[in-house]
Amino acid sequence: MKAIFKGAGKNASELVKVCKKFIQIAEEHNPGMKVRDHIRTLRQKIDTNKHANVNSKVPEVTNNKNSSLPNELDNKHKIELKDDTPDASITGKDANGNPTQSAPETPVDGDPISLCSGEELLSISEGKLLGLLPMEWSRFYRTSASEINKGLGYGWSHSLSHYLTFANDKIFWSDHENKTTEFPALTADTLVVTNKLAKAAISFGDRYESYIVTFSNGQGKYHFEREGSYARLVAISDKYHNTVTVHYTSEGYLSHIKNDTCRIYFSYNSLNLIEQVALQRYESDNQHNEFTWVSKSVLARYEYNSLLQLACASNGNNEKERYEYDDQNVIISRELSGGAIFHWQWEGEGKSARCIRQYSNFDNFDTQYEWNDETKTVKLTRSDGSQQVYQHDSNARLIYEKAADGAETFKEYDDKGQLVKITDPLGKVSQYFYDDSGNVSASVNPDRQVTNYVHFLGAVKRVSVGEGKSTRIWLNTINQHGEIVAAKDPSGCVTRYSFYDNGKIESVTYPDGVQTQYLWDSVGRLVEEKSSTGALSYYRYDDYGVNPVQVEDESGNVTLYQWDSLGRLLKCTYPDGRSREYQYNPYGKVTQLTDEAGRITAYEYAAPLHLLTHKTLPDGSVLKYRYNNIHLQVSEIENQKGEVYQLRYTATGLISEEIGFDNIKTTYAYDLSGHLIEKCEFGDRHDEEPFITQYVRDPMGRLLSKILPDGTEEQYSYDDFGQLTKIKSDQQLLVWEYDIAGRLTAEHQNWATIRHRYHEESGKLSGTRLPDGQWLEYHHRDGQLRGMTLDSQPLAAFDYNNSGRERERRQGNGLINRYQYDDMGRLSQHYLREGMGFDDNPQILWKQDYRYQADNELSQVIGNNARRYSYDDIGQLISSSNPDANQEDRHADRVETFSYDAAGNRISAENSAAGNRLAFFGDRHFEYDRFGNLIAERRGTAHKLLTTYEYDCRHRLIKHVSPNGRVSTYTYDAFNRRTSKTVEGKKTEFIWQGSKLIAECSDKDTVWRSYVYEPGSHRPLVLVEGNAKKNQKTRTFWYQNDYLGTPHSLTDSLGGLVYSCTYNAYGQVQTETQHQQEERGLRVETNLRFQGQYADEETGLFYNLNRYYDPALGGI
Structure with missing residues (x-):
């Protein structure tokens, strides 16, 4: 009790503060406990044999004039567990009696x-x-x-x-x-x-x-x-x-x-x-x-020479490693099983020898060492002439490092050998403080952010970051073995752990109530994993293996594994009998992969190294890799057409220059801490003035300012915990808010705001307030999303199988989606039917069955919009046929065929996509700027039909002029999310939730569409027309998606079909039907295509967040 009041003043206000601190500590002691009665809490007995007393937020720090901690840390009281264990600190020594670390x-x-x-x-x-x-x-x-x-x-x-x-x-x-x-x-x-x-x-x-x-x-x-x-x-x-x-x-x-x-x-x-x-x-x-x-x-075999020196060691796969020594047992060479040989040259003799040169039988590995006993430094000189310096103190601790680019790092230690200070190459300081047991009790980042730690029995009991009401606290309950049995995050959500008597984990219970249980065999191998959601896995092993040879799931599906003596996977046999096989070299690198269809991909390496040099695909085409630097990082990639992608590196191994297959050159510059500070884009004309982007950073390396090539600036702000809170530019303002647990609570995009709330106990997202004020709510049970509502209107109810895959979705309009899966977990059937509320005999409205070929590619769709697909040997789609197509219907192509060049570009003629730039496709001819951006398309007689494209300094499309002179313009935010488009004076604005388009509005908000997605995906669920905030009448439409998540139809609140369409293989709409336009005058527009795509009628392109997609080309 005395420790609690240590440092307390004599006046009443200070005493009250200390009493509140006592209550807080008692409450924190058990993450699952909430103190409702202060008197009862004060009487509660704390069993120190099981749990640690919790220290206060701030550890004791030596209070002297030289303290470099932030002022708010000085003169704070402390609560601590004193460790009086005697310490006799002497650095370990080698056989020469010299200090050495492990x-x-x-x-x-x-x-x-x-x-x-x-x-x-x-x-x-x-x-x-x-x-x-x-x-x-x-x-x-x-x-x-x-x-x-x-x-x-x-x-x-x-x-x-x-x-x-x-x-x-x-x-x-x-x-x-x-x-x-x-x-x-x-x-x-x-x-x-x-x-x-x-x-x-x-x-x-x-x-x-x-x-x-x-x-x-x-x-x-x-x-x-x-x-x-x-x-x-x-x-x-x-x-x-x-x-x-x-x-x-x-x-x-x-x-x-x-x-x-x-x-x-x-x-x-x-x-x-x-x-x-x-x-x-x-x-x-x-x-x-x-x-x-x-x-x-056999784990190992050893052979020795006549001098009792280890000459050869063989592993369990009989792969041998050989050694040579001088006559005083100093190693002079090591030959790896793959053929690489390392050589050493020494100064001095016997046990006092030290290396002055290390080299090998492969290129770019030759280092010389220059030792200075007086300064305790060593200077390394690489084969390219670059140098590094290292310095140690008298206790063999690293205190100074100079990198090849001149960057200097300094380290300081206390008398117990504990690291207390790091000064980075830019002079930024990190500090560390320790308790009596040698555990870190506080750390101070270069931005002066303080993190406090309390330990008990070797485990972290408490972590706190920040000060005052915004302090984030993580609390752990520790058992007598030092294991965490309950972990409470800053929001109060608790995860619980239980253990068997032998220390193996028995169960984990998550904040949402889901529990996973584990069973182990007598040698500590996992044999059963069971979730309260129904998921179940059984693991079987051979007599001595650490890797499972059989895994059985909750449905009885069995996957078999074969391993070599070194634990490398040789063969995997799936529940349907298909298998995949691997071969390896002595370095453990895959040399051959035989897939489920029997096709072989071969890998070759740069003897005697383990670096990949050739990858031969099943069709015989080859990718080549080269390594021309001391870092042994890839310097050239040669594609199947012989085009080369080049990479250059700084002295410290960071990319300094890249020249793409299309000859586009970009260079990069870094500060001494390795953070990017400048990017220069030259395009394919390397002698012209580059586009330069500059980056300004804070002491933690976080981006503060981005100065773009056109001189505009984006400013970035962060909260005390390093989370991004604001991006401001001349055109845009983006703001984010977070709760005490660091979860996102609000996203502001100029005038639009999205808010989020979370379930108090589970911590799961429970609601999102859309920009028009409607609350989209998520309803969870047993850790799974079971329903979604919009302002209490049911949108969907979900049901899952034991594997966690969705098996049924009941929509708010009464329609029901059912899903079935094969033994491999692949979707095998999906159908849409009426619910029981329609009539006594609900009808199936839409149905597809799916068949797959041996390599898991979809081969056939049976039912609505039936298709057959075929692929080449490397998995590229080469044909799509519609067995139900009416050959008299000119809009319904019975067979589509596709051709590609050797690098995988879709083409209509050979040699039409040099450097991955498509020069022409059919009668479409393309022109590009020096950065590879499409700037003109010509087609028609004498190429008179001209479409032009303009870009900003970040290569984002900002203007499109069609052959008839129609002008479209576009704007974007800092994340390249499109914020607006204006077509012939009509402006549409876009609002985003992360990377998902959540709303669009036009005609001064008289036209408003909100998009709701399946959680965790870009698969659309619901379209809502109308702005609730402006008291507009809203209409809800449900998306019906295919196996790719692409909408094929929309249904209204009564389950009636409103809109439907069909696509070709690359997502181009072939047919569209407005089903209620004539009868009710109802026309519904939907521009969502493949997941994450938005179709622009004015260009024929699909906006795809960071790029545009042309469905007629299958790319852009």
């Missing part, structure tokens, strides 16, 4: 050379012991250990080569990296000691003369038993007491490690060096019911 925390270069010591630090993982505590078998080479042999030859250690030695009232721990860490001797008064510099701790075990070591990057608790001045590793356990025991031969050599079901067994050669590592299981021989250890797979 390999994962040491900056390395190439194949990997330590940029601190100059030695090789090579870690290779070769397999795992299955179990509730999976144990990795790995080996590790370091140059400074070249005089040490731990059973794998000189210089090598392995993941089990831990031991303790005792001398001079000290304990020395030698680990799997041949690194030694020092601790003071334990006593009856000092049962536990930490070494924060080494990120490790030691304590007494539960037996006489036993010890436990824990460390970062470890796999749990490492148990040692002492005999005299030496203690060997005997077990590794986790916090749930899952244990792997370590066993030795009578001579003291490592024999095996095991858990309850399997073990890793080590075989030795005559020189007592490990020659084989095998995974074994304890099982019956099936004849005499006698149990014995049976080898299931």
Whole structure:
């Protein structure tokens, strides 16, 4: 209780504030609890054995004149759990006695050379012991250990080569990296000691003369038993007491490690060096019911030379890796199984050697290292002449880095080795503060945003960002094992977790009430996953595999998998019997893919590297890739026509220049932090003045200003949490609002506003207020959307199968959509019928059945608008036929055929799309500007029919002039969303919700259309005509969509057909019918086409957000 009042003043107002803080903390202690009675809350007992006391929002920060924290953090009270564990921080040391950090925390270069010591630090993982505590078998080479042999030859250690030695009232721990860490001797008064510099701790075990070591990057608790001045590793356990025991031969050599079901067994050669590592299981021989250890797979085999040096290692697939050394056991070459060879040149000898050159048998890999012992720096010089500099302090921590572009980064640490400050190349500072246990308690970003953390049992208990009423707080309830059992977000929504006694996750219950349950086998493999929504998956494995060989879903559909000994997928057989197969090279890269139709795609790589150079498609066409830079990033892509796409990079590996297949050139410039600050667009005339776009950024790298080539400027604003709140330009104003959980609550587009609200407990979107004031509401049950209403008017009710796929939709006009799926989860049937309210015998109004070919492409549509489709060997549509077409109907083409060039451009003649620019199609001839924008189309006799196009500096279409002189103009916002179009003086404005067109209006709002979509898609659901805000009478029409989500008809509030249309294969409307125009004078316009497309009658094009689509061409 004293801690609660620490720092409180003597006056009453301060005392009241502290009491309120106490109430807040008590309420936060349990995310699911709401404090309604302050007295009851104050009396509530907090079980500190199960849950952590929650710290206040602001951690204690040293209050001195040099504090660089924001002022609001100074002079704050603290509430903390004090950690009085003794600490004896001494950096770990290598065999030379030099300080060293663990390999994962040491900056390395190439194949990997330590940029601190100059030695090789090579870690290779070769397999795992299955179990509730999976144990990795790995080996590790370091140059400074070249005089040490731990059973794998000189210089090598392995993941089990831990031991303790005792001398001079000290304990020395030698680990799997041949690194030694020092601790003071334990006593009856000092049962536990930490070494924060080494990120490790030691304590007494539960037996006489036993010890436990824990460390970062470890796999749990490492148990040692002492005999005299030496203690060997005997077990590794986790916090749930899952244990792997370590066993030795009578001579003291490592024999095996095991858990309850399997073990890793080590075989030795005559020189007592490990020659084989095998995974074994304890099982019956099936004849005499006698149990014995049976080898299931070989993880690794090792060969040695006469100097007891590891010369060759083979993995489970018998792929070999070879090594060469000098006579003092210093590695001088490594040959990978794929053929790449790394070579090292050294200065010094034996364990004191350090690398001065690293090179390989492939191009662009040759680095020289220049060491300076006085400044503790190393300078790297690459094959292209670029240089980098690294500097470490006396404790082997990186304190300075100079990149190849001159960018400098500085790091500072406290006396416990904890990173406290980073100064980036632009001088921006990030700071970190720690609690007594070494956990981060506060971080300060370059924009001075403060994030506070409270930890308990190693887990994050509380995170808070911001100050005052706008503070966002995440709260976790922690169990006695340090696991999060409840997580509460800033809005109050809670996700709950339960665990089995062995630590495996048992269930997750989401805020909407949906629960997923998990079952595991005895070796920790998932065998069943079940959702309260009905989804269910069963997993089956072979004796020793970590990957499933069979997965069965809730409908009994079974998918089979075959894996090689390295866990690479060889074959997948689907429920319908089709299969897909893979082949690999020694680098694990796919060399051949055989798809479900038996077609082969082949991949070739740049020997001896793993970089893709040729991709041969099933039709024999080839894509080629080249890599002409030290970063080994793709520099050229050659398409099937021999056209080349070129890429260039900065010294740090960022793209600096690209020249497309059409010769369009763009260059990029970056600040020293790697953020884009300038883009220059030259088009295909590289000597002309470029279009230049400039970017101004804040300390976090967020865009503040974009200055466009025409001089106009867009300004960007953010809230305290870095969320975009405003974009302002001369033409547009976009504004966003968010709630305490960071969820979007309002979108303002100039004069139009859209608002959102969320369910209090589930956090799901519950309503959207459309720009005309109508509330679109979402109704969820069991985590699924079950209904949608518009101002209480039913729009749709949804029902799902156990797989979560929609099986029925009841529309607000009484019509019913039904959906069926095949064993592959593909839509197999969709029909629209009348509801029971129409008559006693409801009729099917529209129906389609779907058939697919072996590669999953749609091959046939049966029923309404029947179609047959055929494809070439690479999946391009080459024909579409209508078996029901009336050949006398000139509007109904019985067969459409399509041709493509080698690069996939749809063409009407060969060589008509150089650089992916279509020069002509039929009698249509096209002209482009230097940026590849279509500026003119000529057609007709002598090409007299001219259509022209104009663009702004962002290459957006702003003007269209048709052959008859009709002029259309267009405007856009910062996200390239079209905000208006004006055709012969008539203006239509567009309002967006994200990337979805949600409303359009024209004739001074007398014509207003609102669009409602299926959630999470661009599939239209409802069209509403009329502006409710202006008391206009509204009419609702329901979209009926095909399998692509393209509308084929509209129905009215009584279920009557109002509009219908048919399309060709590329979305061009072939027929349109207004069904109630003659009888009722009702005409309904709908411009929605393929998902996300809006048809412009004046151009014949479909606006597609960031581009325009020509359905006659199948592109633009």
